[in-house]
Every structure is written in C-alpha cells, then in structure tokens.
Amino acid sequence: MIFFKKKEIPLIDFFSEGFVDIHSHLLPGIDDGAKNLDNSIELILKMRSYGIKNIITTPHVLGDVYANSSNTIKEKLQEVKEELIKRNIKDISIDAAAEYMMDEQFSKLLENNDILTLKDNFVLVEMSYFSAPLNIYEILFEIQLKGYKPVLAHPERYSFYHNDFKNYHKLKKAGCLFQLNLLSLTEQYGKGVQKISDKLLKENLYDFVGTDTHHHNHLALLKKIGTKKNLEKINHLLNNNKKFL
Known part of the structure; x- marks a missing residue:
C-alpha cells in the first residue's frame, strides 16, 4: 500500500498514449540542440523511455545565428527518420x-508563406529574452492575417513581463496561444520563472506544453516534474497536445 501513497509518478505514466511533444531541438547540428545524428537518436530514445513517442521537433530559425531554411530542416528530419529505420526503431x-x-x-x-507549422496552421514563435519586439502586436496580427495561429513558446521565460502581468492577458486577447516549458515547473530557469508559470497556470492562460529538450541534462531534469501535484495542474494541457497527433 505504501507504493500507492507515493507522490512521485514515473514519467512513463505521466505522459499518456497519444501525447505529442511540440517543442524540442533534436535535429543534428543545426542549432543549439542535438550535436550530431547519434546525439539525436540518443535523445529520442531517452524521450521514448519516458513514454514520449510522438515528436514534432522545432529547430530555431533565428537571423544569422541559426539561418535554417525549410529545406534544411526537412533534409535533417529525413536523416533522422532514415537512421531510426536503419536502427529498426x-x-x-x-x-x-x-x-x-x-x-x-x-x-x-x-x-512568402515559407512557414513550417506544428500541424494545420499552428506556428511556434518566440521572442528575445531581453525585450519584446516593438511591433509585437502587428506581427501577431500579420501571422493571423496569413491564416496561422501563433503559439508563443515559454511565455513564462520572458522576464520583462513578470512585473506587468497584464501583458500576458493582452497577448491572449491578441490571439496568441501559450506553450509552457515543462521544466518551468521546476527551478531550472529560476524561481521567478517557476512562480510566473504557476500564476499563468492558475489563471488558465496556457494552451499546450513542450519539453524544449536540447540535451541530456534537460531530460535528466525532466524527471523532477513527475509528481501527482504537477500532473493535476497540467493534465488538461497534456491532453490538449494530443490534437497534434
């Protein structure tokens, strides 16, 4: 009976069948995520051990820093798919x-309509950690004018909004969907981020979740989220992610 009283939940029970991770950096050598093909497969297998078998990976497209094109991303995806087949995964x-x-x-x-979507018309977007674009609402309007739905990655990590919480409501009213980084439930990004993520959860402002996996350390830390309390807080979001299947 002691087993059933434990508050910890193995991640393989945390992530139910049909869950889709919509934020990660698993393609080899094109951003600050997986370094090479072997690293990509290692990370994918670790995620599988947690019960995450459906993945939409999302390499950065960021100016000259990560100048990834749609073709580059598709080519790297094909490499990973072929390697999975080769390894009989x-x-x-x-x-x-x-x-x-x-x-x-x-x-x-x-x-130019050169956009890779998560599925249908959902587009994962981010902004600088230093400040929001001056024309943020114009950009969000343009995204929707083109028929897309903007999904803002990890809004809790934009510290310039922490002391002016009404901006989160303003973004939502402007049609922006929110994706929670699962590690924001821990102190990984700092207590301030953890506190804001909790407030965003309490005010029901999140729509989806993502692991934002870059490397093995992220996946090791992910074990910390496996509690009954966290599952109760985000179960509806885990279920929301199934729409990307």
Whole structure:
C-alpha cells in the first residue's frame, strides 16, 4: 500500500498514449540542440523511455545565428527518420516544424508563406529574452492575417513581463496561444520563472506544453516534474497536445 501513497509518478505514466511533444531541438547540428545524428537518436530514445513517442521537433530559425531554411530542416528530419529505420526503431513518430524568432527575417518568411507549422496552421514563435519586439502586436496580427495561429513558446521565460502581468492577458486577447516549458515547473530557469508559470497556470492562460529538450541534462531534469501535484495542474494541457497527433 505504501507504493500507492507515493507522490512521485514515473514519467512513463505521466505522459499518456497519444501525447505529442511540440517543442524540442533534436535535429543534428543545426542549432543549439542535438550535436550530431547519434546525439539525436540518443535523445529520442531517452524521450521514448519516458513514454514520449510522438515528436514534432522545432529547430530555431533565428537571423544569422541559426539561418535554417525549410529545406534544411526537412533534409535533417529525413536523416533522422532514415537512421531510426536503419536502427529498426519503429515506434517513434517524428516530424519537424520550427521555432521562429519574431524578427524581420520571420516577417519575410511569413510574407512568402515559407512557414513550417506544428500541424494545420499552428506556428511556434518566440521572442528575445531581453525585450519584446516593438511591433509585437502587428506581427501577431500579420501571422493571423496569413491564416496561422501563433503559439508563443515559454511565455513564462520572458522576464520583462513578470512585473506587468497584464501583458500576458493582452497577448491572449491578441490571439496568441501559450506553450509552457515543462521544466518551468521546476527551478531550472529560476524561481521567478517557476512562480510566473504557476500564476499563468492558475489563471488558465496556457494552451499546450513542450519539453524544449536540447540535451541530456534537460531530460535528466525532466524527471523532477513527475509528481501527482504537477500532473493535476497540467493534465488538461497534456491532453490538449494530443490534437497534434
């Protein structure tokens, strides 16, 4: 009976069948995520051990820093898929979109309809950790004018909003969906981020979750979220992610 009183939950029970991780950096050598093909497969297998078998990985598209094109991303995805087949790993479903920095380059991609979506018309976007774009609401409007739905990655990590919480409500009213980084439930990004993520959860402002996996350390730390309390807080979001299946 002691087993049933434990508050910890193995992640394989935390992530139910059909869960889709919509934010990670698993394609080899094109951003600050997986370093090479072997590293990509190692990370994917570790995620599988947690019960995450459906993945839409999202490499950065960020100016000259990570100047990834849709073709580059698709080519790297194909490499990973072929390696999974080569290793006889058949129970993983992996696709690729991108995590777009909302900058001038993104506006050009948007204008040319050169956008990789999570599924249907959902687009994962981010902004600088230092400040929001001056024309943030214009960009969000343009995204939706093109028929896309903006999903803002880890809003809890934008510290410039922490002391002016009404901006989160303003973003939501502007049609922006929110994706919680699961590690924000821990102190990984600092207590301030953890506190804001809890407030955003309490005010029901999140729509989806993502692991934002870059490397093995992220996946090791992910074990910390496996508690009954956390599962109760985000179970509805875990279920929301199933729409990307």
